[in-house]
Amino acid sequence: MTDLKIKVRGLKKAFGAKQVLNGVDLDVPRGQSLVIIGGSGTGKSVLIKCILGLIEPDSGSIEIDGQEVVGMKTSQREDIMRKFGMLFQGSALFDSLPVWENVAFGLISGRGMDRKSAKDVALRKLAAVGLGAEVGELFPAELSGGMQKRVALARAIAVEPEIIFFDEPTTGLDPIMAQVINELIVKCVRSLGATALSITHDMHSLRAIADHAAMIYEGRIIWSGDAKSVDHSGNAHVEQFVQGRAEGPIRMPVRPL
Numbered sequence: 001m002t003d004l005k006i007k008v009r010g011l012k013k014a015f016g017a018k019q020v021l022n023g024v025d026l027d028v029p030r031g032q033s034l035v036i037i038g039g040s041g042t043g044k045s046v047l048i049k050c051i052l053g054l055i056e057p058d059s060g061s062i063e064i065d066g067q068e069v070v071g072m073k074t075s076q077r078e079d080i081m082r083k084f085g086m087l088f089q090g091s092a093l094f095d096s097l098p099v100w101e102n103v104a105f106g107l108i109s110g111r112g113m114d115r116k117s118a119k120d121v122a123l124r125k126l127a128a129v130g131l132g133a134e135v136g137e138l139f140p141a142e143l144s145g146g147m148q149k150r151v152a153l154a155r156a157i158a159v160e161p162e163i164i165f166f167d168e169p170t171t172g173l174d175p176i177m178a179q180v181i182n183e184l185i186v187k188c189v190r191s192l193g194a195t196a197l198s199i200t201h202d203m204h205s206l207r208a209i210a211d212h213a214a215m216i217y218e219g220r221i222i223w224s225g226d227a228k229s230v231d232h233s234g235n236a237h238v239e240q241f242v243q244g245r246a247e248g249p250i251r252m253p254v255r256p257l
């Protein structure tokens with residue numbers, strides 16, 4: 001039996017009449033990188049937020065390290081949350097804090113580390129993503145989008161999480177910077193021995209960072225497999241998505257003009 005870090009079964013979530021997740025089953029093996037693909041509005045972010053505990057699902061099960069987390073008390077939840085690191089779409093840095101303090105934030109406020117030790121860790125993590133100590137003194141507004149992503153990656157790995165979530169890690173970057181970020185993600189995840197769960201629309205990113213891939217459509221995982229098999233999945237929905245074709249079984253809700 002595969003050793004699973006995250007196991008999702010029958011997960012459902014509706015907002016009003018809209019059934020966003022309709023029985024999601026997902027296995028994320030320990031120490032591996034799984035990328036979820038799927039069209040806009042198919043529930044990828046809602047799924048991740050359910051796993052993070054930010055949205056309470058209507059029904060279904062989410063196990064982390066074999067422990068059921070749906071319906072868990074807040075205090076127990078906090079212990080589980082300590083296992084997580086997150087790289088948000090758009091980086092989500094604090095504008096009013098210098099870069100080093102952004103990276104050190106979880107260490108100081110979450111782990112109670114003293115500022116000097118936290119700064120030392122932050123500068124080491126910045127170096128791991130190719131940024132010098134001088135960048136640590138700058139503010140996020142002074143950085144390019146690519147540098148902001150590196151800072152966000154340094155922040156995600158600073159607490160040495162067991163599981164890292166990447167939400168559209170390459171959105172808004174040029175192809176070369178996107179590849180730099182992809183390679184840093186692989187390097188950082190491997191060096192931590194972490195499990196990674198990502199969302200992306202970027203097929204280059206999927207090929208670079210994923211061991212496994214899964215596709216979500218109409219509230220369910222309709223295909224999952226080895227990332228290398230994504231180009232010859234034999235699944236018409238996956239093929240349409242990967243090839244970016246307008247025609248196929250995936251229906252996009254387009255309003256008439």
Ligand SMILES: Nc1ncnc2c1ncn2[C@@H]1O[C@H](COP(=O)(O)OP(=O)(O)OP(=O)(O)O)[C@@H](O)[C@H]1O
Pocket residue numbers: 015020038039040041042043044045046047
């Ligand atoms: N808090 C909320 N309240 C109401 N509806 C929501 C809420 N969060 C998400 N939704 C709805 O759930 C659906 C799925 O949203 P979600 O953000 O998960 O999509 P996504 O697959 O991540 O899309 P994208 O790739 O465009 O980011 C959308 O129709 C969205 O409007």
